[in-house]
Amino acid sequence: GAGVSQSPRYKVAKRGQDVALRCDPISGHVSLFWYQQALGQGPEFLTYFQNEAQLDKSGLPSDRFFAERPEGSVSTLKIQRTQQEDSAVYLCASSFRPSGGAAVQTQYFGPGTRLLVL
Amino acid sequence: RKEVEQDPGPFNVPEGATVAFNCTYSNSASQSFFWYRQDCRKEPKLLMSVYSSGNEDGRFTAQLNRASQYISLLIRDSKLSDSATYLCVVTPTSGTYKYIFGTGTRLKVLA
Numbered sequence: 001g002a003g004v005s006q007s008p009r010y011k012v013a014k015r016g017q018d019v020a021l022r023c024d025p026i027s028g029h030v031s032l033f034w035y036q037q038a039l040g041q042g043p044e045f046l047t048y049f050q051n052e053a054q055l056d057k058s059g060l061p062s063d064r065f066f067a068e069r070p071e072g073s074v075s076t077l078k079i080q081r082t083q084q085e086d087s088a089v090y091l092c093a094s095s096f097r098p099s100g101g102a103a104v105q106t107q108y109f110g111p112g113t114r115l116l117v118l
Numbered sequence: 119r120k121e122v123e124q125d126p127g128p129f130n131v132p133e134g135a136t137v138a139f140n141c142t143y144s145n146s147a148s149q150s151f152f153w154y155r156q157d158c159r160k161e162p163k164l165l166m167s168v169y170s171s172g173n174e175d176g177r178f179t180a181q182l183n184r185a186s187q188y189i190s191l192l193i194r195d196s197k198l199s200d201s202a203t204y205l206c207v208v209t210p211t212s213g214t215y216k217y218i219f220g221t222g223t224r225l226k227v228l229a
Contacts, residue, residue, distance in 0.1 A: 031215060040126075041221055042220050043162065043217070044219070045217060059216075091161060091162070108164075109162050109163070110161060112161055
């Protein structure tokens with residue numbers, strides 16, 4: 001079946017420009033996650049949604065980063081006034097059930113959006 | 119100190135070799151552990167979960183040592199197709215959805 005999809009796959013932005021990154025999770029998956037992966041590093045957690053509720057946004061690096069999932073399926077990560085340090089791969093992941101507590105769900109990752117800020 | 123640490127490598131090994139990676143974690147209350155594989159410019163994919171009793175999947179064996187706070191991955195009879203970056207993942211008790219990744223260990227299997 002279809003996996004997690006993300007668009008665009010590549011984005012070049014000028015410093016100061018706003019960007020929006022889209023994630024389509026696996027159909028029926030309740031939980032959705034965003035990660036940021038800098039070159040040569042492992043992914044770092046940004047935020048977590050359970051359906052449309054954003055339950056954890058502790059990893060968002062600044063108030064320029066904003067994520068939403070208004071209908072509990074597709075999610076958008078928006079970065080305002082992009083800076084060069086925002087250049088990274090932004091990965092979206094989803095899992096079937098609500099995550100947390102003792103229940104650890106496997107997260108399935110999308111191919112990522114590679115953002116380059118010039 | 120990072121929460122999850124891995125030797126970045128690269129580990130260059132000949133086909134057929136056995137190779138092992140370790141990953142150390144700092145939070146003794148960590149809940150769950152995984153190994154993910156990431157090919158160049160691709161997304162991470164789950165390789166295997168790591169259980170307290172250790173577990174094996176074909177040529178791959180994962181071990182957890184809670185006392186010393188590390189997990190390991192052993193690959194036997196390496197194939198060219200095993201060349202990838204292997205990411206260690208730990209989840210904290212307070213938020214098991216929050217995957218904490220290591221930097222990853224690069225493996226190159228040489229013909």
